[in-house]
Amino acid sequence: MLSLAEENYLKAIYHLSEDGTKDVLTNALADSMQTKAASVTDMIKKLSSKKFISYKKYYGVNVTAKGKSQALQVIRKHRLWETFLVQKLDFTWDEVHEVAEQLEHIKSPRLIEKLDEFLGYPATDPHGDPIPDGNGKIKTKPHLPLDQLSEGYRGIIVAVKDSDSDLLKYLDRIGAIPGKKIQLISKEAYDNSMEVILDNHKIFISKEVSKNILVTE
């Protein structure tokens, strides 16, 4: 049975390694976990001895198949709880992250099965991120950050980065919500800010914001 700290490290390693190709470096993990490099070294030794990650001294870590499956279980729980909070308890999508960080560690396979059923087996969480199924399968839709597209692009918002509460409040206010149509009218060469159409409204957004909006190809 994984401890709370072990689950959090594993999840962070999984997220930082993205598709599992890159090595996750000690300092990157320390940053992400808001802790010190020395603490990270301790923990990766432990996770490595338990075969959740593979570790080459000084060169970083990677999740093993076993570790990935565990990480996906935690992510599944996190995203199901976020969906519950928004759909059933009327939380706004910028309020759910912290609570879900706690709820994701509740140990009860039955609870998660029942919750999934209660929510109608949702495919994605409120931010558009896919919810892994009970076997750890995850269906990722192809998507790109909006800042990498050029004038004339038309598509649909697939997801938004859910890291920052202020960003989420802003995105909600301008209607940048997964499922919505979006059109890129013009892009300023100088700062890569852009004008887009959302809900039949023209609005300007900065490059910083556009990086956090993920759209269909």
Added chain:
Amino acid sequence: MLSLAEENYLKAIYHLSEDGTKDVLTNALADSMQTKAASVTDMIKKLSSKKFISYKKYYGVNVTAKGKSQALQVIRKHRLWETFLVQKLDFTWDEVHEVAEQLEHIKSPRLIEKLDEFLGYPATDPHGDPIPDGNGKIKTKPHLPLDQLSEGYRGIIVAVKDSDSDLLKYLDRIGAIPGKKIQLISKEAYDNSMEVILDNHKIFISKEVSKNILVTE
């Protein structure tokens, strides 16, 4: 902010002290927490220094007003989650205790407010135990364990003791559920077993079982 262990000790002390009159002894607490007396002594020193309990060496502990209020917040969360699990996720009442033991430690006042609203502000949990309100007020209905009553008694089941999963399965099977009418037909002097009417059915129950059924006076 109380740690998980501190919350669990405080809750156990509150439950063992019943109405707050009795002193809770170190060994009783060690039994209830499934730990050793020495560990209990350590923890009660900590809780005492934080003013959640009053402690007289060798004579046991009692919750302070501050401690009682904290304990009731945890109990409120526990009972709201149990209600959620049964009402919304179709758990049976013998399955909810362990999961609620975990969920009761989630820290989010907003979550509990929203959950309470979602459940329609329930007065009791599935076992009939009253749910404290947001201010820690708890409305206890007067009740007695069935084994203390005599032939001819008629009343209503107020609550059942929720400690044991097998007991709960049995009570469910015979229909001994809070709200149901119950009649005491006869009581055997030798072993205090009794015959009762529940749902128009006559059944025999042992003293052990009758102690766990709480009824109106």
Added chain:
DNA sequence: ATATTTTTTTAGACAAGCCTAAATTTCTAC
């Protein structure tokens, strides 16, 4: 009233997870 038993506390140790400071390894510049 004192001896024995029971209960509780103290003392000292351990694991998990974190820290700082120092040592080591790798990377980067020339």
Added chain:
DNA sequence: GTAGAAATTTAGGCTTGTCTAAAAAAATAT
């Protein structure tokens, strides 16, 4: 290729919550 910088690991220590064994206090029995 080597010196200095940057990243990582090691060493040793701290806190929380647990334990066992020993000491101390309280309860009980005669």
